[in-house]
Amino acid sequence: MNGRLSQMDIAIVKHTYTPTGGAEQELLRYVLPKAKSVTYISHPFRDARDVPLNTQISMFENGELRKEISAPLFRGPFPLMAMKDIIFTVWYLKKMRRRIHLYFGVDNLNAFSGIVLRRLGVVDRVVYYVIDYAPDRFRRPFMQSLYRRLDRWCCYDADAVWNVSAAMEDARKAHGFDSGRSAPQIEVPLGNWYDESPKTSPNGSDNGLIVFLGTLAREQGLNLVIEALPKIRKRIPNARLRVIGSGPEMEPLKSLAHEMRVADSVEFLGFIQDGAKAAALLAEGAVAVAPYLYGDNIFKRFADPGKVKLYLAAGLPVVISRVPPVAELIERSGAGIAVEPAVNEIGSALENLLLSPGKISAMRENALELGKKFDWIGIFDRAFGRTFECWVVQNN
Incomplete structure (x- = not known):
């Protein structure tokens, strides 16, 4: 070659x-x-x-x-x-x-x-x-x-x-x-560049940190996670969300976090140009989210979301909506949970994982194995x- x-x-x-x-x-x-x-x-x-x-x-x-x-x-x-x-x-x-x-x-x-x-x-x-x-x-x-x-x-x-x-x-x-x-x-x-990707700590699965990386646009569905967060925090008080990225929905999402009274538990870091720094911040998480919405003009129904491959390379279990084709592979490989893009389903999946450190550890290994293939x-x-x-x- x-x-x-x-x-x-x-x-x-x-x-x-x-x-x-x-x-x-x-x-x-x-x-x-x-x-x-x-x-x-x-x-x-x-x-x-x-x-x-x-x-x-x-x-x-x-x-x-x-x-x-x-x-x-x-x-x-x-x-x-x-x-x-x-x-x-x-x-x-x-x-x-x-x-x-x-x-x-x-x-x-x-x-x-x-x-x-x-x-x-x-x-x-x-x-x-x-x-x-x-x-x-x-x-x-x-x-x-x-x-x-x-x-x-x-x-x-x-x-x-x-x-x-x-x-x-x-x-x-x-x-x-x-x-x-x-x-x-x-x-x-x-x-992903697998060998260069920082990995999650095998012992850090109980830190309650949910991470998201990507453009803040409506079709990304991040509002569903913010809307689910109040209920999640009732059972998991240390649950919080880290958002890496910028876009047209930044201010509406910040307003939504205030409206849901979880602004102190949502960290908006904006776009981080240094890829290594962004990857390191991802690897501090316990679980990652990719809650895409349905829609005829939504690219992710037919595309392959890049953020998911970065999540896998870090060893992050992924809660993903069934919109992109890769969701089925993640679920089949035991590297995450595929759900419908709805507040209750995303919230239940996140609660399920954050309350089960053993499940996160098992999915971490599966995520790393799958990530290596990409x-x-x-x-x-x-x-x-x-x-x-x-x-x-x-x-x-």
Whole structure:
């Protein structure tokens, strides 16, 4: 694998909300010591937080950063921003006058840019890397139709499709997708850097600390945990919640904690850019939560939540709603409890665990065992191996 990548010039093009995190950043970390060169282009979403609102380009050679460039700032409505990102990607990579052997387009807009570049002779192979997918993403019919058509076209015309969950392919089929016309679809789940992840203490399971990591958005369902906390604390007085992350629901959630009279038991730490620090704060917990809500436009119904893999790597038992596909695996592996996204079910599951240190200890071992299977090195080794195998078969 290393020998093959060592001859390659690679481009990774993504959109971002936050300065750090995301599968595309983990992909960059994986390929940097292996590839001949990597061009990393990050387009901010128009409502991105804590990042410059102009496109950033980082260029690496033999694993070393050689150049960083900031594009001119451009603001406008979503359609104009999308067109700007496509045009900029095509223009910039074409003017580099360097052949890109392997292009990763993270989302359909960036995959579209890669396919255009391949037709222009700039790119050899395009991988459409799908992190989030929801068949009913937009409320406006025109935007929804455009989204599905672009996703379908990228699947048909890319050289490979990396889906973070097999549920994505099933969701496409339900809306008329022809798998026979698609590029090879390969499941590439989200992962963790297992050996680097701080682990929970085997003796710390009675500390009552519930932890949450992620964007504070409505679909994350964190309000359910806060609403359940008063009842939990009646039986477990030291129960408290630590929230790592920021987002549009930060202030409403703080208000809810005051309304439920548990503000002193909920710790809002905001977004922590230092991943090692965030992981250490997680590992102080007794149990972790991932209470996603249902909804046709909720990505997690078809995606693979990254926070869960971090929980597992830390040895945290997970109380998770049955919304994302990984919930079934967690329950089947004895690494947590899967419930419906309702206050009483989440509260009962948390009480059950926090009152049973022995159960937490057993689930801790199961979580560590499961988390080890999602180490990024193994995930990307398998993904590249399967991708190259598919291309060899096609060429023959």
